Amino acid sequence: MIILALKIKNMPINIEQKINKLREELRMHNYNYYVLDNATISDYEFDLKLKELEKLEAENPQFFDPNSPTQRVGGEITKNFKTVEHKNRMYSLDNSYSKEDLQDWEKRIKKILETEDVSYTCELKYDGASINLSYENGVLVSAVTRGDGFQGDEVTANIKTIKSIPLVLKEAFLENFEIRGEIILPFDGFNKMNEERIDIGEEPYKNPRNTASGSLKLQDSSEVAKRPLDCLLYHIVANKNPKATHFETLEKARELGFKVPNAIEVCKSMEEVFTFIENWNTKRFDLPYETDGVVVKVNSLAQQDELGYTAKSPRWAIAYKFKTEQESTVLNEITYQVGRTGAITPVANLEPVQLAGTTVKRASLHNADQIEKLDIRVGDTVFVEKGGEIIPKVVGVDLSKRPSNSEPTVYITHCPDCNTELVRKEGDAKHYCPNEYGCPTQITSRIQHFISRKAMDIDGIGAETIELLFKEGLVQNYADLYELKEEEIIPLERMAEKSAQNMIVGIEKSKKIPFEKVLFAIGIRFVGETVAKKLANHYKNIDALKQATFEDLVNVDEIGEKIAKSVLSFFKIDLNNQLVERLKEYGLQLELSEESQEGKTEILNGKIFVVSGVFKIFNRNDLKKSIEDNGGKVASSISKKTNFIIAGDNMGPSKLAKAESLEIPIITETDYIKMLN
Structure with a gap:
């Protein structure tokens, strides 16, 4: 009896060990096949092991693991993808199109670093859907799309079906970190998907990038699992990365099980960078x-x-x-669009043409000068390309195909929406409609800007809804949104009770949006997100900003004359002041909250710091934030205006020499903490 009891007691331990051993084997084979492209067992043998594991897990549910290889088949249904704020913002990259652009960039960074000793990594830029993967203690915990860079959609269930993404790392690299990459659809897989769609009489997908992006938002993760998606990783974000270089970090990521492309090279000079570019400009066509x-x-x-x-x-x-x-394609018509600020943009309406995997029907003509310079006319055969591979633009005319009855283009003189005569200020490339508060498109565009994700982020309302509300006389400005009633919305075309409820709930929730976003939302010209944040942090509330003089404004960090004049002009208009007062009455946040001000002081007011070296107590971003939270300013390079240099380990010798020659005090991070106290 005692022997039997011991066997029964030990059996779960043996089963658990067997399950864990199978999981490790399958992860290793998965890595060899999908990451290294070097299968070590046949598909049949892999499937047998997977089925064995599935059977053992089904019989022993107490050992369930959401990161088991058996969970990659999907099955989870996501009706609504949760919007998640990125812990670390996902920035976009500046683009360059020539060697001169790269040389200018190199000059700028060497000037800031004050050294000639700079090396570079070169990587291919993959055309897919950006993703941010978060790992804690070696386990994948979340996957979030790029979104607008500040927040994106959580698509973890769908991402887990992509077999080249490790759910559990081979070793714990850091307690927690983020790794970024592109979800791509290789050509072979894309072509196979299209063949299957054509066979069943469906429209083929347009291009791999859009198909990969759309796959991430499918509600059924088992459908995502059927698609041959892949993931190429290229950047780790971590507070205390033990590696010294970007290249070493990617090498470590590859060791951990991530699919890091091999087309990476360290270049010690811009000439080596040019060589890398020239090589891949040809070889890229052989990539999958x-x-x-x-x-x-x-x-x-x-x-x-x-x-x-x-x-x-x-x-x-x-x-x-x-x-x-x-x-090349034929230009059928030139139409004109009115923007939020009244700027007029001419648009080429084209014979549809396939360009970089998408069908292009419209392209920008930029302004009157561009039309005149290229002598673009209706009926011309024009050359179209994608500016930065995103926005189509007309770049030339095939004069050999110009019709004999062709007439030069005469640029419009009056607004296409309100018929107000257009104006063009000296030195400005664009024409403007000056009827700011009477032009229908400018009115609706301002409201659309107000509700947008980066501004008030009001769910349940889109551009079409704003157009409808305006057309029906329910809104004439963004303040009117806060007086809308459910019973007014329900009778509108394509509206239902649920839609109306969602709209009212979204408007109500927007009253909690912080002051800097409200300031951006009200649409002061030249006041973008960053400027709005600067002004909000400096003036603390809308009333103080309204009372600011030109001299006050230009003394605010990074506020120039153009922005200062625009702010003053905005508050000189009675209607704008009335709208702001109404927003106050409705309960919008028009001052910084106590919570956002917690821990902030003016101790360092007027002081300019340069941060240089590697730090032990702070990471660099936290140190810069601390300076700004306490009223100081962080500069990127040393000048006579610099008050202090906070130096960590490995401060550049040229920076040190410059600081000493200008007799600028050099302090440690410990000295800085004492300064705050």
Whole structure:
């Protein structure tokens, strides 16, 4: 009896060991096949092991593991993808199109770093859907799309079906970190999917990138599992990365089980960068997936930290775009669009043409000068390409095919929406409609800007709904949104009770949006997200901003004369002041909250700091934030205006020499903490 009891007692341990052993084997085979492209067992043997594991897990549910290889087949249904704020913002890259652009970029970074000793990594730029993967203690915990860079959609269930993404790492690299890459659809898989669609009489997919992106938002993860998606990783974000360079970090990522492409090279000079670009400009056509350029990054992580970011992009990286695809087609008509600020943009309406995997019917003509310079006329055969591979534009005319009865284009003189005579200020390339508060398109565009994700982020309302509300006389400005009633919305075309409820709930929730976003939303010209944040942090509330003088405004960090004049002009208009007062009455956040001000002081007001080296107490971003939270300013390079240099380990010798020659105090991070206290 005792022997029997011991056997029964030990049996689950043996089963658990067997399950774990099978999981490890399958992960290894999965890695060999999908990442290394080097299968070590046949598909049949793999399937037998997988079925064995499935059977053991079904019989022993107490050992369930969401990261088991058996869970990659999907099956989870996601009705609504949760919007998640990125812990670390996903910036976009600056683009370059020539060697001169890259040389200018190199000059800028060397000037900031004050050294000639800079090396670069070159990687191919993959054309897919950007993804941010988060790992904790070696386990995948979330996957979020890029979205607008600040927040994206959580698609973890769908991402887990992609077999080249490790659910559990071979070893714990850091306690937690993020790794970024592109979800792609290789040409072979894309073509096979289209063959299957054509066989059943369905329309084929347009291009691999859009199909990969759309796959991430399918509600049934088992459907995602059927698609031959792949994931190429290229960047790790971690607070205390033990590696010294970007290249070493990617090598480590490859060891951990990530699919890091082999087309990466460390270049010690811009000449070597050019060689890499020239090689891949030809070899890229042999790749099994789409690529549209080369990403050049400063290799040293310490130098990356020192260079930091602009409002939109990392200073330490730039994308070189391969020459864009170009096609010719006939220009049928020129129409004119009115923007939110009244700017007029001429648009070419074209005979549909396939360009870079999409059907193009419309392209930008930019402005009157561009039309005149290229002598673009209706009926012309024009050359079209995608600017930065995104926005189609007309770049030339095939004069040999010009019709004999062709007439030069006469640019419009009056607004196409309200018939107001257009104006063009000296030095401005665009014409404008000055009827700011009477032109229907300008009115609806301002409301659309107000509700957008980066501004008030109001769910349940789109551009078409705004057009409908305006047409029916329910809104004339963005403040009117807060007076809408459910019973007014339900009778409208394509509206139902649920839609009306969602709209009212979204409007109500927007009253919690912080002041800096409200300031961006109200649409002061030249006040983008970053400027709105600067103004909000400086003035604390809308009333203080309204009372600011020109001299006050230009003394705010990064606020120039153009922005200052625009702010003053906005508050000189009675209607704008009335709208702001109404927003106050409705309960919108028109001052910084106590919570956002917690821990902030003016101790360092007027002081300019330069941060250089590697730190032990702070990471560089936290140190910069601390300076700004306490009223100081962080500069990227040393000048006579610099008050202090906070130096960590490995401070650049040229920076040290310059600081000493200008007699600028050099302090440690410990000295800085004492300064705050």
